[in-house]
Amino acid sequence: xxxxxxxxxxxxxxxxxxxxxxxxxxxxxxxxxxxxxxxxxxxxxxxxxxxxxxxxxxxxxxxxxxxxxxxxxxxxxxxxxxxxxxxxxxxxxxxxxxxxxxxxxxxxxxxx
Amino acid sequence: xxxxxxxxxxxxxxxxxxxxxxxxxxxxxxxxxxxxxxxxxxxxxxxxxxxxxxxxxxxxxxxxxxxxxxxxxxxxxxxxxxxxxxxxxxxxxxxxxxxxxxxxxxxxxxxxxxxx
Numbered sequence: 001x002x003x004x005x006x007x008x009x010x011x012x013x014x015x016x017x018x019x020x021x022x023x024x025x026x027x028x029x030x031x032x033x034x035x036x037x038x039x040x041x042x043x044x045x046x047x048x049x050x051x052x053x054x055x056x057x058x059x060x061x062x063x064x065x066x067x068x069x070x071x072x073x074x075x076x077x078x079x080x081x082x083x084x085x086x087x088x089x090x091x092x093x094x095x096x097x098x099x100x101x102x103x104x105x106x107x108x109x110x111x112x
Numbered sequence: 113x114x115x116x117x118x119x120x121x122x123x124x125x126x127x128x129x130x131x132x133x134x135x136x137x138x139x140x141x142x143x144x145x146x147x148x149x150x151x152x153x154x155x156x157x158x159x160x161x162x163x164x165x166x167x168x169x170x171x172x173x174x175x176x177x178x179x180x181x182x183x184x185x186x187x188x189x190x191x192x193x194x195x196x197x198x199x200x201x202x203x204x205x206x207x208x209x210x211x212x213x214x215x216x217x218x219x220x221x222x223x224x225x226x227x228x
Contacts, residue, residue: 006154032215043116043203043219044155088154092215098143098207099168100215102154 003027006089006103015112019076023089023103026070030091033065034100035074038086047087048074079110114138116220118204124226130192133223137185137206143167145217146179146189147203155203161187194227201225 006023013019021035032051036044048063050056050072056063062075072091076083086107090100117136125131137144142163147155158177160168163184172179176195181187191198201224205217 004154034215041221041224043205043221045219046216049215090154090215098145098215098217099157099160100217102156104152104154 001026004089004091004101004103007106008104009106010109011106012109012111013079015079015081015110017079017110019079019083019108019110021074021076021087021089021106021108023072024070025072025091027091027093027101028067028070029093029095030101031094032092032100033063033072034090034092035061035063036088036090036102038088038105040085044088076108079108081110081112084109116204116206116218118202118220118223120223121221122224122226124228125194127196127227128193130190131194131225132188132190133202133204133225135187135189135204135220137187137204138208138218141206141208141218142184143207143209144181144187145203145205145207146187147205149201149203149222151200158189191225194225196227199225199227 034049035047038044053067060077064073086105088105089103144161146158149155158172159179161181179189201222203222205219
């Protein structure tokens, strides 16, 4: 069993929709929770990170972490065609800063 | 600030041949990572350097993969001999020790390797 499982997708939504992307994990030692966006033929770029539990908002993006359920989510409000990409969740422990374990990604297409 | 540079961008080789990838991290970034991303999967860490020392290479197939980071700047990842299952995108990332976010890694565009 993988340490990090991500909803596989693909996901296709109309422009303006609210998008929910989700990951579960099994290792309770994870303390850092990240979301990366990866456009086709590009490297991932960090969108948001959260330390421990709680919510974090940045513009149209909201990251949620529920450590009791070992479940994290990324919400995208008012989705735009430019949001079309693969979204990767990633997690890390406090004991080895920088070593991330990634999910397999969810590919999102936002149709105009 | 220039980003992480990688070359070549694409490489096609036959199985059992050797190949090398090059990475130039963001200036001043002490930590450098090599990841393997197979199509449809997330990046998998192969090796992590801190300056020119290896921090973690537990998932590097050492019978065929090697990596070095001379002088704590550029890095080279080599595969010899290549197998069909090595077909993937090889991503290099770097991080500054001064970043407050310990997991804020900056990725290069990757090298897409096809082994035939």
